[in-house]
Each structure stands twice: as C-alpha cells, then as structure tokens.
Amino acid sequence: MNRKNTASDLKSCPVCGGLIIRENRDISLNYNGKEITIDQPGRYCSDCGESFLSSSDLAETGKKRIDFQKEFDHLLKSDEIREIRKKMKLSQRKAGNIFGGGPMAFSKYERGIIKQTRSMDVLMRLINKNKISLEDILEVE
16 A cells, blocks of 8 residues: 655654654744744654644644734634624524524634634624624524
8 A cells, every 4th residue: 555654654854864753842923924932743853853743733733823813813812702602692503604604614713723704703792792782683684
C-alpha cells in the first residue's frame, strides 16, 4: 500500500535530517498589523526549527486564531455568541435558521471555525442589550 507520510509519522526532518520532536512552541500571529503569541502544539525539528503541524494541531489553536481576528474586527467572540444564543434559549440549528448562515453556522461560530458577518453580529448585540427582541426578528420572517 502506498500512503503519504503525515506529520505524526515523521521521525527525521525531511528538510535537514534532524530529529523531529513533539512539543508546544510559542508562535506569533499577525492580523492587520496587530500581533498575538499563542502556544502551538506540533512536531518541530530540533535542528532547523521547521514545523510539521497536523490538522488536529491546527484545530487546537483555531479558536484562538479566529477569536483574535474577531477582537480586532470588533466582533463578538465565540464564547459571547454561545452565551447570547443560550440566553435566547435557541439551539444552534434554530439560531442559524433565524439569523442566517444555515443550520451549522452557529456551531462553527461558537467553535471558532469561522467568523460571523458584521450584520449578524450587530443583530445579536442589539438583542443582548434588549434594544430589539427575538419576537421582533421572528415577525419579519
């Protein structure tokens, strides 16, 4: 069977031949001129420093990455979206149907996989501050 090596299969660095070790490293993220450092798990070469990140390594820090962008863009963070949705007593599926984005949208917003639209963000903020009610939105549907 012919299969490609994955990051978890590597024992020696394909770049320099050095030893690959599993560890967490601080990495810097830059978004529109703003920088943050996060703790990134992965496999790293002990000689040249090359990184080999699996999809699960990236998923572990994905929420931090998206929330960093949301903070810069003045959008609600993942946990804030979850709190407001729960306050409205809506399932993720129902919230996605009401606010748009589809049945899986809120799951992705809350897990930090994608950013919500500015208009959805504003609508959730208005509901959270009792400027409009969920009933107001449902009347328009």
